[in-house]
Amino acid sequence: MRKIIHVDMDAFFVSVEERDNPSLAGKPVAVGFDGPRGVVSTANYVARRYGVHSAQAVSTAHRLCPNLIVVEPHFAKYKAVSMQIRNIFADYTDLIEPLSLDEAYLDVTDNKPGIELAVDIAREIKSRIRATTQLTASAGVSYCKFLAKVGSDYRKPDGLCTIHPDRAQEFIDRLKIERFWGVGEKTAARMHALGIHTGADLHAKPLSLLTAHFGKMGKVFYNFARGIDERPVVTEWVRKSAGCERTYATDLSTQTEVVSELDHIADELLGRLERSGFEGTTLTLKVKFHDFVQITRSFTQADVLNSKEQILPMALQLLREVDYSHRPIRLLGLTVSNPPHEPHAALHEPTLFDDDDLLL
Numbered sequence: 001m002r003k004i005i006h007v008d009m010d011a012f013f014v015s016v017e018e019r020d021n022p023s024l025a026g027k028p029v030a031v032g033f034d035g036p037r038g039v040v041s042t043a044n045y046v047a048r049r050y051g052v053h054s055a056q057a058v059s060t061a062h063r064l065c066p067n068l069i070v071v072e073p074h075f076a077k078y079k080a081v082s083m084q085i086r087n088i089f090a091d092y093t094d095l096i097e098p099l100s101l102d103e104a105y106l107d108v109t110d111n112k113p114g115i116e117l118a119v120d121i122a123r124e125i126k127s128r129i130r131a132t133t134q135l136t137a138s139a140g141v142s143y144c145k146f147l148a149k150v151g152s153d154y155r156k157p158d159g160l161c162t163i164h165p166d167r168a169q170e171f172i173d174r175l176k177i178e179r180f181w182g183v184g185e186k187t188a189a190r191m192h193a194l195g196i197h198t199g200a201d202l203h204a205k206p207l208s209l210l211t212a213h214f215g216k217m218g219k220v221f222y223n224f225a226r227g228i229d230e231r232p233v234v235t236e237w238v239r240k241s242a243g244c245e246r247t248y249a250t251d252l253s254t255q256t257e258v259v260s261e262l263d264h265i266a267d268e269l270l271g272r273l274e275r276s277g278f279e280g281t282t283l284t285l286k287v288k289f290h291d292f293v294q295i296t297r298s299f300t301q302a303d304v305l306n307s308k309e310q311i312l313p314m315a316l317q318l319l320r321e322v323d324y325s326h327r328p329i330r331l332l333g334l335t336v337s338n339p340p341h342e343p344h345a346a347l348h349e350p351t352l353f354d355d356d357d358l359l360l
Ligand code: TTP
Pocket: 008, 009, 010, 011, 012, 013, 014, 040, 041, 042, 043, 054, 055, 100, 102, 103, 156, 157, 359, 360
């Protein structure tokens, strides 16, 4: 049986800001750029009680919480803390899979100090993080990634939760479907439509039904409901795509503007493709409108996309499927994905069928 720990810093960006500015203590605080286009990166727990949350427009956050203090992000500081916590993790194992600056999976089955119980390692890591950074983290301990991550979220903030293999099924049965890895808002709504609200509901559904509705993820969900998650902790991802996107200070509304911006983005994308050596056959156009509604349109061809002569006309073709005549555009993006041959398929995370889900 493997021993997996998931560590996640509590209200990360905003906790760093509170640490460095004690006058914020006890007040509702969010990190983000204040202004009509600003988006909340994260909010502290006081502000969350008012309904303020990540990815929300700052204007909405102010409306929900009139006393909200919005602090500008300081990415260099967050990176520095991220390095500090990764150095701590490295004292226990080299099998570290960072998911973002503040979050990682650790496989401590064979750990460097030879500690028997993973929960002891988790406790030690939490206290060393606090001593080194003056910040709190939550940790989950289990035999697989799915349950370790659920565990770290379970008793936030400053939580520690172990899900033992012999209690796992009971735990999963009671787990809300929203807590399952890969289930975002849209998937949750589709689950509800099928009468699935908990792990037990999911467990009761046949594999055929789940794959019919959720594609490849159907099997993943079927296994999760049974406590099966063999995904390894991997230290390096195989690149699956290269992309580039831009958010505009002023929304784009004319065809001339949009076409000219796509031209710039195509140039930048080509630079990224060259630098990374990535090759793919699918082009995806992403458009986010002024009201934050986002759509994507994709096209796959037989050859690798590696020249502007291929990419730009295809991007313009995809753009024709988008009606922005009454809906100014806030963000444009182009991504190349789908390598012609996948050498390390086993190392890939299962593909999510719903790309709005699981955006961290
Ligand atoms: P999370 O770990 O999702 O959130 P958190 O650490 O702020 O809060 P929690 O206690 O629930 O773990 O994200 C880590 C950081 O990533 C977060 O502090 C800010 C940043 N972030 C964004 O910039 N935008 C987002 O939409 C999200 C979710 C996070």
